Amino acid sequence: MVYADFETILKPSLSGTVEEEEVLSSSFGDCGTIIKSVHPGSSSASRTTSVASHMAYSFGYYIKCNFNDRFSKYVTYRGVNCSKNFVNTLRDDMMYIYDNYLSVIAPMQTLSKDDEIVFSSSDKCSICKEYLGSYRVRDHCHLSGKFRGAAHSSCNLNFKIPHF
Numbered sequence: 001m002v003y004a005d006f007e008t009i010l011k012p013s014l015s016g017t018v019e020e021e022e023v024l025s026s027s028f029g030d031c032g033t034i035i036k037s038v039h040p041g042s043s044s045a046s047r048t049t050s051v052a053s054h055m056a057y058s059f060g061y062y063i064k065c066n067f068n069d070r071f072s073k074y075v076t077y078r079g080v081n082c083s084k085n086f087v088n089t090l091r092d093d094m095m096y097i098y099d100n101y102l103s104v105i106a107p108m109q110t111l112s113k114d115d116e117i118v119f120s121s122s123d124k125c126s127i128c129k130e131y132l133g134s135y136r137v138r139d140h141c142h143l144s145g146k147f148r149g150a151a152h153s154s155c156n157l158n159f160k161i162p163h164f
Contacts, residue, residue: 023066024065024066024067024102024143025063025064025065025066025067025071025097026063026064026066027061027062027063027064027090027094028061028062028064029059029060029061029062029086029090030059030060030061031056031058031059031082031083031086032056032057032058032059032078033054033055033056033057034054034055034057035052035053035054035055036052036053036054036055037051037052038050038051038052038053056082056083056086057078057079057082058076058077058078058079058082059076059077059082059083059085059086060074060075060076060077061074061075061086061090062074062075063075063093063094063097065097067101067143067144068101071096071097071101073093075089075090075093077089101143102143105142106140106141106142106143106144106145107145108138108140108145108147109140109145109146109147111138111147115147118147118149118150119136119138119147119149119150120150122136122149122150125149125150125151125152125155126139126148126149126150126151127139127149127151127152127155127156127159128151128152128155130152132150132151132152135153136150136151136152136153137150137151137152137153137156138150138151139151139155139156139159
């Protein structure tokens with residue numbers, strides 16, 4: 001298992017350059033197994049001989065939410081139906097985060113004086129980085145409500161958080 005703490009991921013932008021986009025959440029998990037001896041069968045059809053099998057008996061996972069730490073959590077379980085419980089518990093936790101945070105669009109916060117200056121003086125779209133004419137809209141994060149920059153209306157409407 002590979003462990004990494006990704007705060008951002010690289011994504012291609014509309015203009016063909018590579019931009020960074022914040023990762024909403026990361027999940028890290030691991031399972032514990034019991035090794036049981038296997039008695040080799042009498043079949044000569046295979047040249048592979050099984051000598052042991054792994055039986056899952058525990059799991060642990062950590063969900064790290066970069067947008068709101070109250071959704072970050074560690075879960076551990078030890079017992080029967082470990083694999084099934086792992087999938088069901090992780091799915092339920094991720095659906096809770098989606099239903100209670102990701103599916104709710106936050107209204108844009110009131111712009112500060114600095115934000116207003118950035119908006120009025122921008123000459124490039126904050127999304128596609130192309131020339132920004134006189135018609136511009138205020139782009140904001142739908143999770144936090146924070147102002148991101150001036151954008152083309154079409155770029156703003158097409159820039160969405162993926163719904164999995």
